[in-house]
Amino acid sequence: MESVVRLVLTHRRLIAALLAGLAVWSAITAVTHSPGTREVVVAARDLDSGVAVTRSDLEVRRVPHAAVPAGVTAIGDVPGRALAGPMRAGEVFTDRRVVDPHDLGANRVLAVVEVSAATGELLRAGDSVDLVAVDEDGAGATVAEAVEVVTVSTDPERDAAVIGVAAAPRIATSVARAAMTSRLAAVVVPRS
Known part of the structure; x- marks a missing residue:
């Protein structure tokens, strides 16, 4: 053990220089190494x-x-x-x-609906919504339940938003009919 201590004390400057060089090399390698x-x-x-x-x-x-x-x-x-x-x-x-509006999954098509710009600002792709047709008297009827919002495009100049929802073909047809005679509103529903 004495010989090791004597060796370290005799060559302490050399050992310190080697350790300092190793530390610098490690720091440079860590900084310049790019991850995968x-x-x-x-x-x-x-x-x-x-x-x-x-x-x-x-x-x-x-x-x-x-x-x-x-x-x-x-x-x-x-x-x-x-x-x-x-x-x-x-x-x-x-x-x-x-x-891809042409590939929304099994038995689903894209139904495009215009809603208020304020509603469009709140909706995001992946939201689940009920679509309600509101007539001139203010009475509402649900035309689609828990359909998935696929696209949202807001046009502030028209104060409107166009949303695309994925729905069964029969539901998409009902939504299109309702859009011709009523104003549509979207109500966000929790996913089940």
Whole structure:
């Protein structure tokens, strides 16, 4: 044990220099080491809700694996689909951000409904709503129950919002008929 102590005391400056060098090397490695990354498709610019996405709206970026959300889409799966809600430049496209109005699942079609802009501002894709037809006398009748909101597009100049809901074909037809004769209101319902 004495020989080890003597060795350390004799070469303490050399050992201190080696440890300092190791610390500097570790710090530089930690700062410059890049984590594993993955390519994702992001919005090239701010995009409005309900618009059909084109290739010029897309950009590919590399992000750390930890920042990749679930459900990312491939670049070939995005063009032609509609945005479920507005997107900021740099946001990652996922399966919940874009929808294909022609492929909403088994026995579901897209019904497009106009509601007040205030209602549209509160709705988000994925919300479940009841659609109520309100006539001129103020009487209301439910025409669709617990349908899923797929797209929301607000037009502040018209004080209106256009929402797309996924519904069974029979329900979508009832909604279209009601929209011709009544004003429609959307009531958010909890998902079961």
